[in-house]
Amino acid sequence: MNQSRGTAPDPAGRPGRRATAGREALVPPLARRSFAPAAVRHALLRWLVLALAVVVWQLVARAHGSVYFPPPAEIAGHAHDLWFSGPAGHLFLTEAAVADILPSLGRMAAGLGIAAVAGIALGVAIGRSRRVYALCDPVLQFARAVPPPALVPVLVVILDFGTPMQIASIVFSAVWPVLINTADGAGNTDPLRLEVAAVLRLTSVERLRFLILPSALPRIFAGLRLSLSLSLILMVFSELLPGTANGIGFTLTDAQSRSDLLTVWAALVLLGALGYLLNTVLLAVEKRLVGVGRTTTA
Structure with a gap:
């Protein structure tokens, strides 16, 4: 009986090249092409959320214009002048x-x-x-x-x-x-x-x-x-x-x-x-x- 066109299994029981390629095709492309470690992506996401929160704070404080709720840019500048502008x-x-x-x-x-x-x-x-x-x-x-x-x-x-x-x-x-x-x-x-x-x-x-x-x-x-x-x-x-x-x-x-x-x-x-x-x-x-x-x- 003629064998199918697919690559025959390895004598040791390992799948052929076509079977391996089929399994690789089931892996999501994003998972295969992800170069950054998960920890780095998680850290970047956390900093992105923090940056978005600061931006929202800045916009809301500027729009409100209250002396009781200063924008973070002014707070950071004042903290720098007060504590971190030394030699x-x-x-x-x-x-x-x-x-x-x-x-x-x-x-x-x-x-x-x-x-x-x-x-x-x-x-x-x-x-x-x-x-x-x-x-x-x-x-x-x-x-x-x-x-x-x-x-x-x-x-x-x-x-x-x-x-x-x-x-x-x-x-x-x-x-x-x-x-x-x-x-x-x-x-x-x-x-x-x-x-x-x-x-x-x-x-x-x-x-x-x-x-x-x-x-x-x-x-x-x-x-x-x-x-x-x-x-x-x-x-x-x-x-x-x-x-x-x-x-x-x-x-x-x-x-x-x-x-x-x-x-x-x-x-x-x-x-x-x-x-x-x-x-x-x-x-x-x-x-x-x-x-x-x-x-x-x-």
Whole structure:
């Protein structure tokens, strides 16, 4: 019997050239001709949406012409003149930027750093024992539910107004997401791996380094990203209180008292940019340590 015109199958069972070509024809042309990685296309789309939002804001603000709703071009120009028009030797930072931005970032870094270290250490210690975690969970949930601004009068009595009180308020706000997420991640370590570690007679330090911390890393970073947002909020709130002489929050209240709306809007945009930048840096560190496939999306 005569064979068909199509290319005969390979003796090893692989399809012929015509069959392969038929399968390739089923693949959408856009999928075959896509040269940019999906991540790059996603990033470009996100920036495009942001650019469209800024353009809409600009057009609406220009059409409305209200002093209470300035266009983003004027806000960006004012922020540049106020904070980022300094000499190149000072990284283009002005004296106002040194007085407003750097103290705020210092307080936030100190508070978040203390909260991260304390939260991870206590979370690992609590999460390693299910009984201890069950006993401590009601206390942790109660402490997390207390609004940090409500503790400001207590902190003022204990520490008085100033930097220690501001850092303490940030620590109390930021420690709970890290602690609870770390305890949950440490408690969910694979029991089979723990049994293997016991068979191999790994020490407590080796178990912590090679089993518990790697297992808890995704949850730890989820808590850190939540704590980062809370730290930014409490940083601004603590600088709105009396006794503060610098910082972004102080700039907000000072500009409001002088009816300097451009500075108010510039400070708000600066806070949003700082939050986005810091979250992006933390996400990059998370991808480096945890891996792309296990990165959290908190």
